[in-house]
Amino acid sequence: MAKYQIYMVRHGRTWFNRYNKMQGWSDTPLAPDGVEVAKKAAQALKDVDFKAAFSSDARRAIDTCKLIMDANVNADKVQPQKLMEFREQFYGYFEGMNSPEAWFMVGQPHGASTFSEIIAKHSLDATKDFMKEADPFHDAENAEEYWTRLNRGFKKLDEIAKDGDKILLVSHGTTIRSITDRYNAGNFDVTESPQNSSLTMLERDDGFNRVTSYNQMLS
Structure with missing residues (x-):
């Protein structure tokens, strides 16, 4: 290769x-x-x-x-x-939403209120898993x-x-x-x-x- x-x-x-x-x-x-x-x-x-x-x-x-x-x-x-x-x-339900508002909704159940805070407390991959979890349609990746x-x-x-x-x-x-x-x-x-x-x-x-x-x- x-x-x-x-x-x-x-x-x-x-x-x-x-x-x-x-x-x-x-x-x-x-x-x-x-x-x-x-x-x-x-x-x-x-x-x-x-x-x-x-x-x-x-x-x-x-x-x-x-x-x-x-x-x-x-x-x-x-x-x-x-x-x-x-x-x-793919952000699913959160597409087009105000970014700070979306990340607050995604992070709050996990003790974080911003995208950067989710990364710091958990991981970058966790932002994806948390977003799918928070998406009421679970369409987010x-x-x-x-x-x-x-x-x-x-x-x-x-x-x-x-x-x-x-x-x-x-x-x-x-x-x-x-x-x-x-x-x-x-x-x-x-x-x-x-x-x-x-x-x-x-x-x-x-x-x-x-x-x-x-x-x-x-x-």
């Missing part, structure tokens, strides 16, 4: 990001400042020899990926593709469902990656944070969310993941 690098970029800032609303499988377009920060990321990454480019199937990720690849040295060789496996976590989906995505990347490849993957804040938390090779502080259009680097070697940098701002 190949050893390759994944350049994980969070999408540009959206309208729901601006309003601090839960945005998992729901989707809002990039806000004007989100387009601008994505263009800055594109300039910072323009000389990276990407052999493939992927995004989740959310419009905010697709648009960010296109902005980056349109400026890339391999723009005429690499066509961005969608991988639904790298969608954001728990940790097992979430990681089963992401692992399918990594296996799809393995099918196309060759030794030494650099692959662009535009995904989402909680997804990048969760991957960093699970495969943390640098003691990165995942209580801090990756910023919009920031870069997180992951090395994948023979099916094993290792995050080597987290939340680097691109300008």
Whole structure:
């Protein structure tokens, strides 16, 4: 199996990001400042020899990926593709809700009132399990469902990656944070969310993941 690098970029800032609303499988377009920060990321990454480019199937990720690849040295060789496996976590009933309100409802039964407090007292995976538990429909993804989906995505990347490849993957804040938390090779502080259009680097070697940098701002 190949050893390759994944350049994980969070999408540009959206309208729901601006309003601090839960945005998992729901989707809002990039806000004007989100387009601008994505263009800055594109300039910072323009000389990276990407052999493939992927995004989740959310419009905010697709648009960010296109902005980056349109400026890339391999723009005429690499066509961005969608991988639904790298969608954001599904928040079920809580989609579109005010974020602090949602996390208060999810965390209170477990002695925590904010997202960061749930992580500190329990774990990042616990935020997923607690959310499914609090969802009156139980539609939200728990940790097992979430990681089963992401692992399918990594296996799809393995099918196309060759030794030494650099692959662009535009995904989402909680997804990048969760991957960093699970495969943390640098003691990165995942209580801090990756910023919009920031870069997180992951090395994948023979099916094993290792995050080597987290939340680097691109300008």
